[in-house]
Amino acid sequence: GAGVSQSPSNKVTEKGKDVELRCDPISGHTALYWYRQSLGQGLEFLIYFQGNSAPDKSGLPSDRFSAERTGGSVSTLTIQRTQQEDSAVYLCASSLAPGGQFFGPGTRLTVL
Amino acid sequence: AQKITQTQPGMFVQEKEAVTLDCTYDTSDQSYGLFWYKQPSSGEMIFLIYQGSYDEQNATEGRYSLNFQKARKSANLVISASQLGDSAMYFCAMREVTGGGADGLTFGKGTHLIIQP
Numbered sequence: 149g150a151g152v153s154q155s156p157s158n159k160v161t162e163k164g165k166d167v168e169l170r171c172d173p174i175s176g177h178t179a180l181y182w183y184r185q186s187l188g189q190g191l192e193f194l195i196y197f198q199g200n201s202a203p204d205k206s207g208l209p210s211d212r213f214s215a216e217r218t219g220g221s222v223s224t225l226t227i228q229r230t231q232q233e234d235s236a237v238y239l240c241a242s243s244l245a246p247g248g249q250f251f252g253p254g255t256r257l258t259v260l
Numbered sequence: 261a262q263k264i265t266q267t268q269p270g271m272f273v274q275e276k277e278a279v280t281l282d283c284t285y286d287t288s289d290q291s292y293g294l295f296w297y298k299q300p301s302s303g304e305m306i307f308l309i310y311q312g313s314y315d316e317q318n319a320t321e322g323r324y325s326l327n328f329q330k331a332r333k334s335a336n337l338v339i340s341a342s343q344l345g346d347s348a349m350y351f352c353a354m355r356e357v358t359g360g361g362a363d364g365l366t367f368g369k370g371t372h373l374i375i376q377p
Contacts, residue, residue: 181364191351193364207364239305248295249365251305 150174152252154240160258161230169225169255173242180223181249182215186236194238197223230259263287264352264368272374273342280327281337281371283352289313293355294335295365296326300348308350311335347375 153172161167173180182194193207197217208214212230217223227234237256241249265284273279285294296308311319311326319326327336339346349372353365 183364190369191353191365191367193366196364204364237303241305248307248310250307251297253304 152240152242152250154238154252154255156255157253158256158258160260162260163232164229166226166228167230167257169227169238169257171223171225171240171242171252173221173223173240174250175221177242177244177250178220179243179249180217181241181243182223182225183239183241184236185239185254189236191239194225227257230257232259235259262368263366264354266350266352266368266371268371269369270372270374272376275342275344275375275377277342279339279342279346279373281339281350281352281373283335283337283368285333285335285352285354287333287354287356289356291357293357294326294328295353295355296324296335296337297351297353297367298346298348299351299370305351309337342375344375344377347373349373 155170180197183191185191195202195208195215196204199220200217212228215225235258237254239251239254241251243249263286267282292313294311298306298308309319309321309324309326311328318328323340325338327338349370351370352368355365
């Protein structure tokens with residue numbers, strides 16, 4: 149596609165449920181990144197993929213968070229047993245390193 | 261210590277004036293990249309400009325230029341001839357290239373720019 153797409157755009161879930169967020173990067177971009185943006189914490193880096201491998205998982209806030217990428221393209225971010233503090237906008241970006249990372253529109257996650 | 265510092269939480273500027281948004285960074289890496297992003301109220305993150313640490317010339321993209329002062333660890337964004345549509349949050353970010361790989365961006369807290377007619 150022309151840009152990075154993410155789905156769903158909004159997700160409301162109950163505390164304790166699992167959620168899956170999807171990112172479809174720009175075609176041909178080998179690097180893919182997940183961030184989250186919240187009022188209290190600003191923009192935080194979560195995880196980075198180069199191809200299908202994730203050399204940098206340092207930003208994942210807990211073991212409830214995991215991500216995978218298949219076929220060097222689509223990525224899913226999974227949050228298990230969601231907590232209210234997980235409420236945020238989850239942003240995905242892709243790039244042809246070096247240079248700019250191009251962001252998707254984000255998924256707004258609300259945990260009730 | 262913060263890796264990216266943006267000292268201006270908010271700025272009001274008259275339309276058509278030039279704007280400088282401050283950004284200082286902290287890294288011990290020799291190789292790094294500096295970025296500026298714009299986030300309007302719609303929430304999308306729009307890539308504006310990139311400067312590599314080894315680039316000798318300041319980066320420019322249309323009305324945007326990056327005033328890169330390596331010794332001072334400063335990477336200010338300059339917007340010439342501001343327009344009402346420039347009103348948005350602006351984030352400075354850095355990528356530190358360690359171990360041969362490209363890590364995620366570290367963002368500053370942002371500057372909320374409001375252009376007044």
